[in-house]
Amino acid sequence: MSIRPSRRLALAALAAGALVLSACSAGSLGTSDEEGTTTVSYLVDNEASTVKTAEALVSAFNAKNSSIQVKIETRPQGGEGDNIVKTRLATGDMADVFGYNSGSLFQALKPEQNLTPLDDQPYVGDLDPAFKVTVTAGGKLYGAPNGAAMGGGILYNKAVYTKLGLQVPKTWADFMANNAKIKAAGVAPVVQAYQDTWTSQVIVLADYHNVAADQPDFAEKFTANQAKFATTPAALRSFQRLQDVHDAKYLNKDFASAKLEQGLKLLADGKGAHFPMLTFTVATLAANSPDKIDDIGFFALPGDDAAKNGLTVWEPGGLYVPKSTTGAKLDAARQFITFVVSKEGCDIMAGASTPSGPFVVKGCDLPDTVPAAIKDMQPYFDSKATSPALEFLSPVKGPTLEQITVEVGSGIRKAADGAALYDQDVKKQAQQLGLSGW
Template identity: 50%
Template sequence: MFTLRTRASLAALSGAAVVAAAAGCSAGTATDGKTTISYLVQTDKLTTETATAMIEAFEKANPDIAVELDTQPAGTEGDNLTKTKLSTGEMSDVFFYNTGSLLQALNPDDQLVDLSGESWVEKVNDDFLSTVSTDDGIYGAPNGSSLAGGVLYNKKVYASLGLEVPTSWAEFLANGEEIKRSAPDVAPILQAYGDDWTAQLFVLADFANVLHQDPEWATKYTDNEAKYSDQPAFSGFLHQQEAFEAGLFNEDFASLLNDEAIAMLAEGSGAHYPILTSAVSAISQNHPDSLDDVGFFALPADDATDTQATVWQPNALYIPRSTEGAQLEAAKKLVEFIASSQEACEILQATGVPSGPYVISTCELPADAPAAIQDLNAYFEAEATAPALEFLSPVKGPSLPNITIEVGSGIRSAEDAAALYDEDVKKQAQQLGLEGW
């Protein structure tokens, strides 16, 4: 299964490295009375520019500390480099990395500094903390905003037809049928299988609804005691089949690209698009006049009382065990500054549109946040959210995009698809050497 947080990261894997280093200094040394530490981020332009601005502000507030900026690629290459640097004791003093299952693969109890005693921890959302913790410690501090999987919808279409935001699956289908009947030029539900990863949202964005019905589902799934072919997880596949069979998808669903679907949503030729809220950034950049015409609601569950928003947590900042002494104290100060200071919050908001609420109370959404992000924030305020499955379990199957495309195209039934995905997952779990598989 494609890891959606990778696609929804701050930017693509490109751009030159930016190094903000004090001349003649190296990480872990003290020059002119300053303690010098290093900070590792991904090589893309936006990330490095943001990190450079953070360093400048931090050094101004902490004139006794100098920070060198290190960079490395993201993706598989970056994962391998991170593991190598940690195992050899050559990791930068602070580094930016994933949360959830990818973090657990780093053996955080053995390789990372426990930050549970830091003052900023009590200000962080519990859902985020669950993705950077083990039974023995809290290892990561948030850097950036969250995002969610759900349904972006065109508010003008809803207003023209007198529709209300649905909270149950039946209401969602009814809205689609009304759009199909009363606005034949508008696609009720956009699908963009030209970018195969987008087909997964009916399943992935339903996970918070699954967890609300069975809070232990992720643990059972990891232990091979819960399946997608059984309820409540089966609903994601079944709902995608039902939407196809109702004829609610755009005619060109097989070839439409994600950017094209976003454009149709923004202009009102598509009413709904099950997708990540990171799409709001594309609307802001390419369709700014339509930014507040697009809203958000959680992918509805069968029972409205189970409808929750599935959240992808931001990446985090970590300190390796190899950082010690004065460098450790300086590294903790840098982590605290980036994660919880007002200056850092303002830097984040100046670099782009947030894709969701921030997960620490010291950084609030700006008053002019896009309508969809304000809609998403309401779920946070109501405590009606849960992390995506990839943050709670290492078990993933690589074939989910293809399988969900078949369901959404009427090629394969939901029942067959769920059973096939259970087999796909089994292979991956066995490769990981998990017990019970």
């Protein structure tokens, strides 16, 4: 069920221009220490914005610490990069600090065997509890946040809302009532862009906060094969919401052929009112429609109970220290991570690239210059009305969800059938992982 949209949308030219050192050993990058200096290697993926942010952090840290020098290594993205991380951990050849996913992919690193706990670090008390869950194993915390969170919900055109006198909905019924008024005004109520098939998953995935509000132990039971989408009413509703907007004829006419950037333009131009989406796309909106970015807001996918309204969050990745990092390098690695999660570190990251959402560290505030849609996420974090997306809580992720949600969202398959098909899909994947109960 994993979504990696930034990887899907990375421009080939930028990726090719980034420094690629896919399997370099630590020694090949100058990590032998000069006299009086401890050198720390820092491994990140080679996506252009990731490298840019890492360079900004390292430059600032090195300037402040004459006795420590951090040197950047990069690795490929995707499956090749995953294999490099696992191989280097297994052989004891991992960089002194490395960035990697939080959640289920973090668990696959066998953290208790391969990583150094960070429970005793000074920033731990300032971390958002929802993030801590995604980097904890065996009761110990192994990761610090590497960047900002990302929300899944509804990007909406505030100018359309103002013109029609609409209020941000907190229930699905109110959302659908807004859609009816929007359609009557001649505007497409819900934008979809199924030519980019991954986008079809957003309603289902962003509904997870509502699932968890109704059944808090769903992720645990789902992982243990004790709860399913088709037979858990709250989870089945995630698929039903996708069917609802299609059956009510609330979609843009070209939903089947539109691509993501076309959908974003419909929203920015006020020809579409809502776009179920992840907030990393706000940066694309700002770049492509800078004169309309102030018209775009964001709200969490509404559920059935306004009192439980909240946001499904894609937590930031983590920074980790392998057990192979010891002595002075361990102390220096911890010092670097402490800098990254400090207010200064957060400000540097926000300056290097547009944040996809709030930071998950107390005291790290979003700059006033971020788009309104990103600011709209902050109240959910302030009120702790957030839940990590299911993929951060369970390793069970079926590979064909986006094909299933295209069918449900296009009226080809009913919600109940789609949910049942997805349950079959995850069964195969869980069995491949060797999970008990499957």
